[in-house]
Amino acid sequence: NINHPESEPMIIGRNFLVKINANIGNSAVTSSMAEEVEKMVWAIRWGADTVMDLSTGRNIHNIREWIVRNSPVPIGTVPLYQALEKVGGIAEDLSWEVYRDTLIEQAEQGVDYFTIHAGVRLHYIPLTVGRVTGIVSRGGSIMAKWCLHHHRESFLYEHFEEICDIARAYDVSFSLGDGLRPGSIADANDQAQFAELETLGELTKIAWAKDCQVMIEGPGHVPMHKIKQNMDKQLAVCGEAPFYTLGPLTTDIAPGYDHITSGIGAAMIGWFGTAMLCYVTPKEHLGLPDRNDVKTGVITYKIAAHAADLAKGHPAAKIRDDALSRARFEFRWEDQFNLSLDPETARSMHDETLPKEEHKLAHCCS
Structure with missing residues (x-):
């Protein structure tokens, strides 16, 4: 972002070293501004290449300001979370105008990449009905609720070109969100997940035509024998745009140890060509991570990323x-x-x- 001069350049792509992202952020019930900045510094200290601020509680704007101003690495956000706060947490009351203003506000602050859940389309939502765990993405569920209430196509999908214009003006990159990612291994590689991926490929071409940088978010919960199919399909339908995955977790039976269940999947999918891995901490599914959890998550994912670099034969x-x-x-x-x-x-x-x-x-x- 042109408004984040504190940041160093960070190259993300499958021909380069696998990068890792650390998520931080407060909720309505936990942590202060100082704690979140401390968590960010701590994550970077142990090797996070980018940091996402997923704050959902009060003071989102001020927390983000402190994080961006103190960060030497790119900062990502999910603008939908702040837009939802602006309408009192009622998804049905969201509008394109509120969302657009939130994008501009965050771009002005210096956010480097936005997660945009524009792949959650109205006619994909019924595909999730037979799932074991439905829609587990927060952004995905917000957009699904909006689409069903209004019986309309997603305003993120309909206004995507305008979103690109805003991003281009500030040199903000996209992380196209996988709002229909599987939340259990039972739902991995299903019709809903891959239908959304096709749309993300379509949106990638629009963004590239507007000279915007794009990476594609990926799952999630995927057993080991289904991981390569995810990578192959993403490369095919998204024009080899960098893949950015949350794990994936290779089993669902280890709450408290999901940094390990996901580290296994992360090493595999990194080997197959994923460009950036989003860390998972031991608190995944259980609560918000403290600084010890952040360190454990970052170290686990540095191991996975390095193992993938070795397997890919990266020269250094x-x-x-x-x-x-x-x-x-x-x-x-x-x-x-x-x-x-x-x-x-x-x-x-x-x-x-x-x-x-x-x-x-x-x-x-x-």
Whole structure:
């Protein structure tokens, strides 16, 4: 965004290193402005390449201002959340005018990319009726409720060219939202999910014609044997626009450990060509993450992204692995710690059993 001079450029695409995004944001019941800025700094400290502010409570504007002004990485938002706050939380009262004004307000602040749920179309909503978990995307459910109440096509879809004009004026990128993503492995790769993906491909071409940058959001909950189909279909219908996935989670039976269930899927889909992975924390499905959850999520996803880079044969990916392996073989403990993704944890685990400084020297362990 032209109004976010604090940001460094960030390249996102399948020919480059896999990037990771960390979600932060307050709700109506938790956290303050200072806490959210602290969470953002903490996420970036551990390796987040972009940060999304998903705040839904009071003070959305001020929280976002503080986050953008303090962020050296691109910041994304879901403008629909703030638009909903402006109409008192009643989805049926949303309008194009309220949404348009929200886009401009956020672009003026310096938001770098918008999640736009323009793929949730009126005639796709009945396709979700037979699902185990229906529509789980917050943005998707808001738009579905609006469409059904008014018996009209989504105003996001109908006004997409105007949305592109606003984004182009401020150099804001799009993250085209998957409002019909599967919320359980039972619903993975179903008709609703792929119908929306086709529309996202159509919208990508419109955005490109308007000189707007686009990435495509992906699932969700997908068992391992169905992950590659997601990647192949996205490349085919979206013109190879960068794919940006939430995991995917490979099983539904591990609340409290969904950073692991999703890290497995993230490593796989990153290997197949996904450009950016949205982290999942241990609190997924259970509550809002604190700073420890944020760190756990970021580290888990740095591992998944790096594993994918290695599998893709990225030229620079192996250098760090080889350096750490040599340090390990030569018992250079400090080098091992410093080359790891989380030096603090590696050092503390070592010190639990061998706390003395001399135990970090080669002769003690050879």
